[in-house]
Amino acid sequence: MNLKMKSFDNIVNSIFEKYTKYTFHIDQSESGKLILYITNKINNCVLDIDRLSGFESIILLLSINQAILNITNTFKCRLIIIDESFDCIDQLKFVYE
Secondary structure (H helix, E strand, O other): OHHHHHHHHHHHHHHHHHHOOEEEEEEEOOOOOEEEEEEEOOOOOEEOHHHOOHHHHHHHHHHHHHHHHHHOOOOOOOOOOOOOHHHHOOHHHHHHO
């Protein structure tokens, strides 16, 4: 399980770090609950996931979806449909960053 979680982290961060100033980490508590950590790369402060901007949230969700598709053995899909999520993205920032 730890190897899959490490692989999951790496896949998410390969996308999430590229477009944001944060890193992603997933951990499991002793009770088995999954815990998500978002850390600012500049000052290493852990941020609550609800504090991400619309752009950052979308990038995180797309990154997580891609990671799930990459590590799962039972479900493979080559198509992701994004409906209204891009409404909150600054077009210039998205294109040039």
